[in-house]
Amino acid sequence: MNNGLKKYLLLLVVVFLSAGAQAQCAMCRAALESSDSGIKPEAVNDGIVYLMAFPYILVGLVGFAVYKLRKKKTAKAE
Template identity: 65%
Template sequence: MLIKEQRTKSKGQRRFTLCVYFLFSIFFSFQSYSQCAMCRASLESTGDTGQAEAVNDGIVYLMVIPYILAGLIGFAVYKMYQKKKDTK
């Protein structure tokens, strides 16, 4: 069994590790282009790069929304568990 001081240290270390990982993932992201093969072929055949960039932006926009919603739901569930844990 861990004594209370050791448990709080490991919990603090986990939080620090999560914070470092979160900051690293935000500041060191890379740009990616999301486009299916058929969309790419049809847009490259027309030669209009502006339209291809607009399609890429639309795909990224549609991809981000579900991740944001899932993150918000996960955060709400986490807060509920923390609140329930604190009341015990």
Template identity: 60%
Template sequence: MNYLLFVWLFLSSQYTQAQCAMCRAVLDSEENIAIAEGVNNGIVYLMAIPYILVGVLFYFVYKKMTS
């Protein structure tokens, strides 16, 4: 099982590096500061949502366990 996970992560890394190169090209240009701020805000929103969902889940589990 671990072997399959390692192979999958190794093969999928090429796709993620391609995405990062495209984002870097947009963010490195000095012309579109609004686009760079939009990409940064999108990253923050995508990062925050899973933490909020897990926090709400743990809250309901804690509430259920204590009552």
């Protein structure tokens, strides 16, 4: 297996293993345990993960766009 394929496989494993991680901070957990508001902690966890995902997606898209632009620029130079 070449190094590039190993890196992609490792990235996929890390992404899929981290999907089940708990995303609640200690303060959110304490507030949910002490209140009887009817909010399920799983719903709060899902909301936190949902909000956390977008900055990573945006950074990934910007990085990909920069990569494509640099690749196109070096192809024109050759």
